[in-house]
Amino acid sequence: MDFSDRLIEAIRQKQSRVVVGLDPHIELMPRSILKGVDKKKRSDVARAVERFCLGIIEAIAETAIAVKPQVAFFERLGPAGYEALEAVVAAARGRGLIVISDCKRGDIGSTAAAYAAYHLGLANPTNGELAGLQADAMTVNPYLGEDSLMPFVEFLSKGRGIFILTKTSNPGSGDLQDRLLHDGTRQMALYSAVGELANRLAHRFSIGKFGYSSIGLVVGATHSAQANELRATFPQLIFLIPGVGAQGAMPADVLGCFDKQGLGAVVNASRSIIFAYRDSSAPDRWQESARNAAISLRNELNSAIFGR
């Protein structure tokens, strides 16, 4: 089934646009998770990361539509980190969550194909293929051009999605992404050119039954003017929006990214949900804090969108 359709059905069923980012910073995890953990041992830390992420998944499974594991924090732990990542993805899928592998991969030819096959391939294939992570979607970097994206796009027909980095949430995203391209008579920012590339691929390969493509854009909530511009230009691309919460953006900043039915975007928050316990009066109840933070974000987004 088409990825965009699955995502939209999850939004409708759960009445939620919340994606929970799994960014297991070792230093921020609860004391109870780190008890007895040798912080110099990757296998020890990896098991703690896995326990923590599984606890978060349990806590937010009813409220969030998706989790977005940040692959860097797992890769930091080497082989044991990838074992934890695979366990976390399997657990999330088992709880009915959509999984977006936030790995920002980008490479050429057979190399890009290897990344795609790992992140989007089946975990228990019966067709003779090697096992993969079986994420539902992954983030990809467009710098290498259209041919570098094709091995990822090929997975759309298998119900997978990709989110192309377009206008990222970090302060320095403008260094290249905001640069103005001079293209005959037109002038546009690089991020718009990336949007055009994504849009062209979307229309060539995949528009789902709700009118959205399984090729989406990563657009930071911290840059709402650019987000609104991209939204107006590319009405059929779903935005994956990071930057709400710890990075400083508010639900109100992302309103322009949603259509009248409240579709067209999903909002990721990581630290403000998974480490919400750190600001609470009961730091031992980290799961409850995460659940409450996810519920708050879900409700704030819905109120803002449907209160327009």
Next chain:
Amino acid sequence: MDFSDRLIEAIRQKQSRVVVGLDPHIELMPRSILKGVDKKKRSDVARAVERFCLGIIEAIAETAIAVKPQVAFFERLGPAGYEALEAVVAAARGRGLIVISDCKRGDIGSTAAAYAAYHLGLANPTNGELAGLQADAMTVNPYLGEDSLMPFVEFLSKGRGIFILTKTSNPGSGDLQDRLLHDGTRQMALYSAVGELANRLAHRFSIGKFGYSSIGLVVGATHSAQANELRATFPQLIFLIPGVGAQGAMPADVLGCFDKQGLGAVVNASRSIIFAYRDSSAPDRWQESARNAAISLRNELNSAIFGR
């Protein structure tokens, strides 16, 4: 010791500019390596990949200055693939080869820091840090801007290097990289803007005793006009040049990237070296074929450079 200095001393000592790309395509590996391997089992394939790469390292250690493991082919195999990658990097370092982790990572803040710490961090740290891959250098993607590069740049003071994707070797690299930026009175291609960003960082952080920076550029041999332009503009950045061999470029295409002393660039070849046995009359002598192919490339490059 400064990465650029180490690289240049290796070039001088070995009289070689050859980097061997370790791209262990499963389907292209020698029959003797694949004997008894269950191609559906990641751990089986990972052990075969490790055996193959160790055999290649043995074969080319005297001829090449560096190996460049293509991380995607290891990641494809999940946790077992990262185990193989770590064993391959350790073996290459043990043979005195410089290791460039070709992972093309790029992310923001603490996430980029996690990637940097893994790929460039010590394999056996005694300072309480988690173990890393301990590559000498890694490839990074600039699309997210200067702040996204800083966590990698911070490793320069530890003797590490980075190569920033600038003008890549694939046919579609022009889709974004060749787009013309309109910048007040100046007009330049996006790849030049990336070069400027790299050059600014290079001069802020690191110029080695030979006058080169440990921040280099990835510049495809398949685009020699752009390579020559970048060379002229940024004389202190070392180019990591893929695209020679299987991708179609010849040693003559990259001559413009070298200074009068034959420094300033290193040339990567992957398939044309590691799978040279496939074109030989003795397909069982895959190590000998790889050695001979590496020697040929070394000699062709040196003849071309010093015969100018």
